[in-house]
């Protein structure tokens with residue numbers, strides 16, 4: 001097969017066969033096709049798109065490149081949840097214990113943050129002692145014992161996707177919907193989930209900018225799920241503002257605890273967690289969403305969800321009494337009175353990385369204690385001089401202008 005013929009075919013918008021895709025991607029994994037040739041193919045895919053058949057082929061090629069986990073030893077329907085990435089997204093910390101407290105086993109393999117979006121594994125590591133490197137045997141043992149585990153990836157799942165994703169990241173080819181669909185679904189299928197829930201984020205702090213793109217991605221993921229006999233449900237959620245009050249690892253764990261204790265109500269984070277947990281419980285127990293929502297709300301109010309979180313932390317060696325945030329703080333005040341109409345997710349993400357809460361490069365070290373705590377969210381009234389946000393810092397920083405983060409409507 002000629003590399004140049006395959007590139008030309010895709011450049012002209014023609015459909016590539018399974019054999020052509022398999023050849024190109026596997027030769028790349030083996031180092032026999034150069035980065036510049038793969039970059040050309042990825043860019044052609046970005047511009048020309050892919051047929052459903054091509055997307056199914058690519059998903060299979062990614063899955064077959066690594067291990068496929070088998071958790072059939074664990075009784076019950078294992079429902080996995082995946083988010084396409086956001087700012088202040090601590091939903092896994094909240095919904096995993098809620099769902100497990102209702103008898104649905106949760107085996108959650110999470111990742112670290114990269115770019116402006118945070119990762120669940122970093123958040124959990126802000127709890128001193130918390131282990132995120134459980135072996136397959138430890139995972140199975142813990143899920144059988146307490147019904148929940150949240151850990152880093154054990155096996156080599158879809159290594160081809162890992163290599164391709166790194167190249168996409170530096171060639172402006174991340175936001176291709178066919179590539180996102182096959183990348184995420186290959187990892188979910190390889191990680192042994194029976195059913196899959198995907199939280200597709202849309203907004204300036206997300207990969208996708210429009211609801212139309214999110215709907216297209218949702219349709220594709222559901223189709224891929226059908227090929228592998230996995231029920232896939234999707235939720236499209238807003239990522240124009242950070243989720244909840246906290247951005248930064250320890251701060252987010254603290255916020256997750258207050259949601260689990262039922263101390264936070266009626267905000268975008270709580271609403272999304274209830275929605276996601278209800279979908280997972282509905283899938284896991286095969287019950288209506290309404291029935292699942294009522295169970296989820298009960299689990300928060302009767303303390304079972306928080307109790308399960310404590311069991312999870314203790315089972316994985318974490319010590320919550322040592323969870324700490326930086327003692328150095330700076331505040332941002334409102335320079336006018338009005339109603340907050342926007343908190344810019346992208347700028348908040350960039351700021352939190354610059355404070356040290358995230359990584360710009362994979363090897364960067366994270367400072368778990370730094371971050372941003374908002375005191376007011378979108379829709380709230382503020383008076384000139386009110387503290388809008390506290391910045392937990394390691395050393396004094398030059399804060400951005402208020403207008404770079406908050407938009408305030410003076411007329412409201």
Ligand code: URA
Nearest residue numbers: 084179180181183184
């Ligand atoms: N997350 C992934 O794992 N892959 C993508 O392509 C995009 C988001």
